[in-house]
Amino acid sequence: MENLLQNIHPIILAFIAGFFTWVMTAFGAAIVFLTKEINRKLLDVMLGFAAGVMSAAIYWSMLAPAMKIAAARGLAPWFPATVGFLIGGIFLRGIDKILPHLPFGFPIEEAEGIKTPWRRSTLLVLAMTLHNIPEGLAIGIAFGAIAVGSPSTTLHAAIALAIGIGIQDIPEGLAVSLPLRREGVSRLKSFWYGQLSGIVEPVAAVIGAAAVILAQNILPYTLAFAAGAMFFIVVEEIIPESQRGGNADLATMGTIVGFVVMMILGTAFG
Secondary structure (H helix, E strand, C coil), X not given: CHHHHHCCCHHHHHHHHHHHHHHHXXXXXXXXXXXXXXXXXXXXXXXXHHHHHHHHHHHHHHHHHHHHHHHHCCCCCHHHHHHHHHHHHHHHHHHHHHCCECCCCCCXXXXXXXXXXXXXXXXXXXXXXXXXXXXXXXXXHHHHHHHCCCCCCCHHHHHHHHHHHHHHHHHHHHHHHHHHHHCCCCHHHHHXXXXXXXCHHHHHHHHHHHHHHHCHHHHHHHHXXXXXXXXXXXXXXXXXXXXXXXXXXXHHHHHHHHHHHHHHHHHHCC
């Protein structure tokens, strides 16, 4: 299997990995066919788990390789990581300020971004799309790094990152479909909107892989950029969402477990 994957172009692998995470988002959204309610404690634990997975991926799958690549190129290890991380966070802040979206659990009156008359369903999809852009970019950059022969990135590490992000995409799909179902939207439409939020991931993955291949010198910066963008989402969106339901301790434990799971994936297979 490994030999087969190594014979596939990294951009195609990035697309396949992004498609996998989209499928996992759809899997989470499909839970709406079974129920229109989910225990709030369970949802908060799942969101906390997602935050933990992303937090661990930020370091082991992005920042640590970025610093190793910079050091191998004779640069100060911290410099590309710092520059890319800050730009990534600022970039997501700009999108967050402009893109109309509704964070999970908020009333429509508290929608963020430019004010629009768009419906709640559209705003929820855009909120999760905002989450998924940096995730797709991170996957694409990881696979693109393989094409440029970076010694700090491996096929196993890229696959582990895709698996980790795919796992944490399950509650994100659920976080779109269930609120819509509770408001009377049909199961099929609720599922459709839930899975739609993940469609950006294969697209972003291809863009990330292509960017690295076309401009190899920016690899450590792009890894750190994806890390900064993901960190913004974790702190701005996912952790607050997991803490709003009155289950802060359970959500925090979910974050710890998610961090450990991704840490194992990132180190054992990286």
